[in-house]
Amino acid sequence: MTATPAGMTYADYLALDRLLSAQKPLSGLHDEMLFIVIHQTKELWLKQMLHELRLAIALLDEDHYAASYKAMARIGRIQSVMTLSWDVLSTLTPVDYTAFRDVLGTSSGFQSVQFRELEYRLGIKDPRFLEHYSPGSDARVRLESALEEPSLRDSSHAALERSGFDLGDRSEAAVGDAWLQVYKDADRWFDLYQLAEKLVDLDDALAMWRHKHVLTVERIIGNKPGTGGSPGAAYLRSTLDKRAFPELWSMRTGL
Numbered sequence: 001m002t003a004t005p006a007g008m009t010y011a012d013y014l015a016l017d018r019l020l021s022a023q024k025p026l027s028g029l030h031d032e033m034l035f036i037v038i039h040q041t042k043e044l045w046l047k048q049m050l051h052e053l054r055l056a057i058a059l060l061d062e063d064h065y066a067a068s069y070k071a072m073a074r075i076g077r078i079q080s081v082m083t084l085s086w087d088v089l090s091t092l093t094p095v096d097y098t099a100f101r102d103v104l105g106t107s108s109g110f111q112s113v114q115f116r117e118l119e120y121r122l123g124i125k126d127p128r129f130l131e132h133y134s135p136g137s138d139a140r141v142r143l144e145s146a147l148e149e150p151s152l153r154d155s156s157h158a159a160l161e162r163s164g165f166d167l168g169d170r171s172e173a174a175v176g177d178a179w180l181q182v183y184k185d186a187d188r189w190f191d192l193y194q195l196a197e198k199l200v201d202l203d204d205a206l207a208m209w210r211h212k213h214v215l216t217v218e219r220i221i222g223n224k225p226g227t228g229g230s231p232g233a234a235y236l237r238s239t240l241d242k243r244a245f246p247e248l249w250s251m252r253t254g255l
């Protein structure tokens with residue numbers, strides 16, 4: 001624990017000087033501030049979600065199920081806030097946004113390292129995104145670690161194995177079959193059953209966030225290409241089916 005500096009104020013503790021001087025609109029137009037604040041808020045929430053996700057994974061690895069659910073529940077609440085924040089951004093009309101969009105250059109939410117790390121640490125491990133970061137850069141090293149280290153998905157498989165399920169090579173079929181057995185005898189496997197529902201909650205909330213993103217994007221820029229160089233809404237729609245726990249969705253048909 002670090003000692004509290006004598007006479008420390010609220011502003012000292014929260015480093016408000018730095019935090020509140022980090023909004024630097026380039027256009028001089030009124031609405032750019034909202035755009036910056038929404039994105040910065042999202043990065044702070046992503047930081048907190050990654051913090052909780054690390055804890056959730058560590059607790060699950062030690063079979064501390066209830067404590068792990070608690071961390072996951074907090075992630076879920078943050079996801080709700082992030083999804084709701086699209087409503088604030090929807091007050092930005094196409095006219096307002098187009099007036100300052102040029103100042104963004106080629107910058108895009110697509111480059112958010114923390115967003116990609118969240119996907120990786122949940123279990124959506126697509127290594128192709130690494131190519132967008134130069135080898136040896138901090139961002140690249142960080143994402144490479146997240147790719148290598150066990151995700152929440154990996155930890156959930158290990159939890160199934162510790163409970164006696166043989167997942168073999170952890171193929172989708174083997175994982176799906178194990179979850180099916182858990183759901184078919186939920187009383188016997190109550191911890192795993194509860195875990196599965198928490199994992200579905202996380203996938204569900206991330207999908208909701210993605211849906212609201214694409215809807216907001218269509219509302220603000222229609223089908224224009226993105227500043228990051230993708231086709232725009234069409235690219236975002238292609239991400240809607242991404243799931244960290246696809247077997248937990250597909251096995252439901254078999255119940």
Ligand code: HEM
Binds near residue numbers: 097112213217220
């Ligand atoms: C006017 C508002 C916005 C527009 C028009 C917009 C548009 C886009 C587009 C077109 C992409 C695809 C990549 C590209 O070509 O740039 C993208 C990606 C992304 N945006 Fe936004 N965005 C907006 C606001 C936001 C906000 C507020 C956030 C965060 C809260 C955000 C987070 C992201 C993330 C994380 C990605 C990567 C998604 C993925 O690869 O799955 N965006 N955005």
